[in-house]
Amino acid sequence: MIIAKPKPVAKLVEFTEKFDKILLVGCGGCASVCAAGGEKEAAELAVALRHWRQKQGSALAVSTAIITRQCDAQYLDSIAKQVTRVDAVISLACGVGVQFLAECYAGKPVLPGLNTVLAGGAVQAGLWEERCGLCGNCMLHQTGGICPVSRCAKSIQNGPCGGSQHGKCEINPQMPCAWHLIYEKLLATNRLDLMMQYRSPKDWSKEHSVGAKPVRKKVLP
Numbered sequence: 357m358i359i360a361k362p363k364p365v366a367k368l369v370e371f372t373e374k375f376d377k378i379l380l381v382g383c384g385g386c387a388s389v390c391a392a393g394g395e396k397e398a399a400e401l402a403v404a405l406r407h408w409r410q411k412q413g414s415a416l417a418v419s420t421a422i423i424t425r426q427c428d429a430q431y432l433d434s435i436a437k438q439v440t441r442v443d444a445v446i447s448l449a450c451g452v453g454v455q456f457l458a459e460c461y462a463g464k465p466v467l468p469g470l471n472t473v474l475a476g477g478a479v480q481a482g483l484w485e486e487r488c489g490l491c492g493n494c495m496l497h498q499t500g501g502i503c504p505v506s507r508c509a510k511s512i513q514n515g516p517c518g519g520s521q522h523g524k525c526e527i528n529p530q531m532p533c534a535w536h537l538i539y540e541k542l543l544a545t546n547r548l549d550l551m552m553q554y555r556s557p558k559d560w561s562k563e564h565s566v567g568a569k570p571v572r573k574k575v576l577p
């Protein structure tokens with residue numbers, strides 16, 4: 357799941373200072389689950405933005421809507437009427453959702469209401485941890501199901517780096533050393549031979565910084 361955090365309200369006030377009517381669009385997918393951009397957060401943000409503008413001596417009309425998933429083009433038409441009535445849209449989705457909305461409503465400013473932070477999962481209520489760096493070339497079969505790309509501070513392929521102390525990372529001693537975790541998992545599963553295998557440098561041409569890559573799912577006949 358994609359984890360996102362709300363941008364500070366002051367930032368959104370700044371984004372919207374030239375507009376009189378805006379639409380806040382929540383996302384029913386990941387942004388709702390991580391309590392950053394669901395129906396409740398959209399309603400609370402609407403109140404905060406109206407209040408802030410009032411304090412500045414003017415009025416901002418804020419309406420809200422929710423889309424099942426902003427990262428799926430088939431759902432975006434559902435807010436078409438509301439979009440025509442406003443000056444701008446604030447998307448409470450991850451960066452993917454913001455871009456889908458911006459493409460769908462080409463003549464309307466679409467602004468990000470969230471900061472997209474990571475791909476991860478909930479380890480306890482209200483706490484999410486990164487688990488995948490979207491490298492495009494998964495190596496979890498070699499590392500005991502523990503991702504060194506996202507969980508090692510140096511993303512090294514052949515660890516540990518030598519700075520690991522008592523199972524903690526030298527860069528952030530609050531965090532476990534990913535390669536220590538990998539060692540323990542491989543030990544527990546009798547696969548320490550994998551620890552000794554040299555992994556050649558990763559092919560980073562498959563990860564995100566080389567540009568957008570379409571991924572097509574094969575449709576079975």
Ligand code: SF4
Binds near residue numbers: 490
């Ligand atoms: S190895 Fe790559 S694809 Fe696999 S979990 Fe890590 S970052 Fe994600």
Ligand code: SF4
Binds near residue numbers: 511516
């Ligand atoms: S101590 Fe472990 S997690 Fe930290 S940088 Fe070194 S190998 Fe990576």
